[in-house]
Amino acid sequence: MNRSDGVSVRIAPWSADDLPVIERSNTPEMTVFIGGPESPEKVIERHAKFLRLWESGEARMFTIRVDGLGEAVGSVGYWTTTWHDTPVYESGWSVATAYQGHGYGAGGLSACLAYAAEQGDRDTVVAFPRVDNAASNALCRTVGFELSGAEDFEYPPGTPIRVNAWRFDLRRLRDSRAGRSDHASPLRE
Template sequence: MNDHVSLHPWTADDLPVLERSNTPQMTTFLGGPESEEQLVKRQAKFLRLWKEGEARMFTIRADSEEEAVGSVGYWKTQWAKADVYEAGWSIATRYQGRGFASRALRDCLQHAAILGDRQYVVAFPRVDNAASNSLCKSVGFVFREEEDFEYPKGNPIRVNAWSFDLAALREEHSPNEQQTTL
């Protein structure tokens, strides 16, 4: 099945998307499940950062599914002394293996290219997270190096640093298309 995938701006009704991804299996590479209080704080943070223009978080919808299958987004950060976006994603376990992550991440990068103000998007999957590292490579991120990282804060991990140059995507769009928003 090749479902159409679409991104929808994060709303106050999207806490269940976070809850579906908050399982031991889904958070193996992210320090484990969060408490209900932490999820509520993350939900509020997604909404606040969108309003402030600091991040763009989306739910991922597939035509064949009634509920959102996951989330994807990007936020402002610094890496290698440069202003960049960092990307993150999550596809609920029961929806994995159907190509939703790659299609959603490509759409998210397209959004960042058209509406964003930075040249690069970076991602930092743990070195042992084969699925996320494979996703980065398949979508066109370039491997840069292994790095020390903390996630969650205070939890040292080793990650692969990947970057995606948005310039090529920007060249594909005319100025009129750049006025479009999701």
């Protein structure tokens, strides 16, 4: 995705070399809305889980890459789940503190949604940021999610929180891309 300032934001499939992306996001300020930092062991488990779920097809996790920057600025992905008795994808993301405020999250999430529309077998992506997470709620709005309302949720499991339930209709992307013959894959190496 090219932004108006000429910076290209893209996603790349999660790889064995991407553990540092999770480590950079495992800080108190980055995890305040999701239960706080994880132990080093849990971070390693999460990294292995991202790799395992990609292999099984249950999830697609990506790093967010920006031309001219040597390291990934964050992560984004989606995984299979059920919401209100309907099979959907759930999405989540993280942009390291040093890279926030530049539109990289919107670029990465947009590319992730395009990938899900192109490669996935479900019509809806949902996201559940806490109601007090202004940045993630604004990101959902910016990228084109529709607010379904507030719901009770648990995250981490066993910890009740109140979230905004956002939904994105992947059929819109499929329909818009079907009419264009020049569409390129959202995934670039």
